[in-house]
Amino acid sequence: MANQHQAIRGMHDILPADIPAWHQLEETYRGLIESYGYREIRTPIVEKTALFARSIGEVTDIVEKEMYSFDDRNGDSLSLRPENTASVVRACLQAGLLQDQQQRLWYYGPMFRHERPQKGRYRQFYQFGAEAFGFAGADIEAELILIAARFWRQLGLEDIELQLNSLGSSECRRRYREHLVEYFRDHHDALDEDGRRRLETNPLRILDSKNPELQALIGAAPALGDSLDDESRAHFAELCEILDRAGLAYVVNQRLVRGLDYYSHTVFEWVTDTLGAQGTVCGGGRYDGLIEQLGGKPNHAAGFSMGCERLVAMLIDQGKARPARGCDVYLAMRGAGSAAAAARLAESIRDRMPRLELVVHAGGGSFKSQMRKADRSGARVALILGEAELEAGTVGLKPLREDTPQREIAQSEITATLDNLLQQV
Ligand code: ATP
Numbered sequence: 001m002a003n004q005h006q007a008i009r010g011m012h013d014i015l016p017a018d019i020p021a022w023h024q025l026e027e028t029y030r031g032l033i034e035s036y037g038y039r040e041i042r043t044p045i046v047e048k049t050a051l052f053a054r055s056i057g058e059v060t061d062i063v064e065k066e067m068y069s070f071d072d073r074n075g076d077s078l079s080l081r082p083e084n085t086a087s088v089v090r091a092c093l094q095a096g097l098l099q100d101q102q103q104r105l106w107y108y109g110p111m112f113r114h115e116r117p118q119k120g121r122y123r124q125f126y127q128f129g130a131e132a133f134g135f136a137g138a139d140i141e142a143e144l145i146l147i148a149a150r151f152w153r154q155l156g157l158e159d160i161e162l163q164l165n166s167l168g169s170s171e172c173r174r175r176y177r178e179h180l181v182e183y184f185r186d187h188h189d190a191l192d193e194d195g196r197r198r199l200e201t202n203p204l205r206i207l208d209s210k211n212p213e214l215q216a217l218i219g220a221a222p223a224l225g226d227s228l229d230d231e232s233r234a235h236f237a238e239l240c241e242i243l244d245r246a247g248l249a250y251v252v253n254q255r256l257v258r259g260l261d262y263y264s265h266t267v268f269e270w271v272t273d274t275l276g277a278q279g280t281v282c283g284g285g286r287y288d289g290l291i292e293q294l295g296g297k298p299n300h301a302a303g304f305s306m307g308c309e310r311l312v313a314m315l316i317d318q319g320k321a322r323p324a325r326g327c328d329v330y331l332a333m334r335g336a337g338s339a340a341a342a343a344r345l346a347e348s349i350r351d352r353m354p355r356l357e358l359v360v361h362a363g364g365g366s367f368k369s370q371m372r373k374a375d376r377s378g379a380r381v382a383l384i385l386g387e388a389e390l391e392a393g394t395v396g397l398k399p400l401r402e403d404t405p406q407r408e409i410a411q412s413e414i415t416a417t418l419d420n421l422l423q424q425v
Pocket residue numbers: 083113115120121122123124125127258259278280281282283284305306307308309310
């Protein structure tokens with residue numbers, strides 16, 4: 001019978017076989033980001049739609065066509081979060097965490113965007129992120145970038161290039177926008193439909209277009225760098241100097257603008273060509289205007305977010321994913337009363353070896369089928385509790401991955417023996 005129920009298009013299950021790679025990513029990220037003094041924050045998955053419209057921008061792709069929005073029973077318009085920065089700022093303002101203090105924060109969780117699903121692009125996807133509030137200097141952008149670089153190193157991932165650009169102050173951006181509109185107006189006929197629409201609403205986004213037919217036009221557009229004022233140049237130069245001194249390679253990409261509206265000064269992306277079309281694994285930068293836009297006192301902000309599905313794909317493709325772990329020990333049994341004795345023995349082993357992965361056979365069945373399950377479980381050792389063992393206060397021990405006969409061990413010796421055996425590999 002065909003499956004009656006399917007997951008929603010673009011939303012996928014993460015099955016047990018892939019979980020070790022996810023755990024590897026999550027544990028590595030948490031350990032790393034906390035070691036830089038960042039603290040986790042968790043916000044609701046649903047917020048008022050107005051929060052995202054206000055922060056991301058009414059005329060961005062995300063707000064115009066990618067949000068999962070709905071009216072709840074009170075008639076409020078709510079949305080599944082398409083990203084987490086707005087929520088984190090909202091939470092900090094609400095809890096007073098930005099009053100005369102700096103914050104280094106991180107998050108992890110699912111985001112939702114109604115995009116066209118394809119490899120590396122889903123409608124529910126996970127992001128890691130970091131946000132730093134209250135830091136004016138380029139040293140914080142450098143720190144965020146160095147964190148990402150160290151993350152790739154710790155994961156063993158290769159071929160991820162850092163691209164940097166500066167959008168300058170909001171004043172520079174405004175000036176640049178004028179040049180750009182003028183340029184694209186002169187080439188109106190060469191624009192695609194999206195481009196024409198953006199020309200009126202959000203012309204910088206034209207630079208972000210993935211349409212191959214626009215690339216030549218975009219390539220010849222005025223460069224942002226020419227519109228930067230001295231202060232913006234100095235900020236960017238400081239960032240580059242810190243990265244140079246840290247020995248971190250980067251490429252300045254003058255076309256890099258990022259999709260969201262709230263960026264100023266630094267923008268960066270980590271890009272790989274090993275994943276096909278969806279090659280950006282991390283994007284971030286400075287967004288000093290956002291906190292005020294959401295009703296707070298003007299304050300500095302910088303951060304990044306990473307696409308976890310793309311990183312898991314890289315881990316697997318580059319052979320760096322942690323293999324699935326089998327269990328350590330499988331406890332099989334036979335004879336009357338053996339299930340109760342097995343549970344008791346297993347619990348006493350767990351008391352003394354809490355990290356041991358010990359599977360107790362359940363559901364009866366022949367001894368032969370139990371041993372088949374023991375073998376399939378990946379266990380290195382089977383413990384066997386039969387009538388003879390019950391009588392003698394012993395347990396049978398059979399190594400499963402080597403050709404050694406079963407031996408009998410006093411139950412009081414079992415943890416010492418297991419300790420010994422399992423450490424040998
Ligand atoms: P893209 O250019 O790939 O659409 P974006 O600029 O929309 O990315 P951000 O909003 O900056 O992406 O999100 C940060 C990261 O989250 C991206 O670099 C990417 O790795 C990941 N990401 C974004 N959208 C998706 C998606 N629909 N599916 C999977 N990962 C995604």
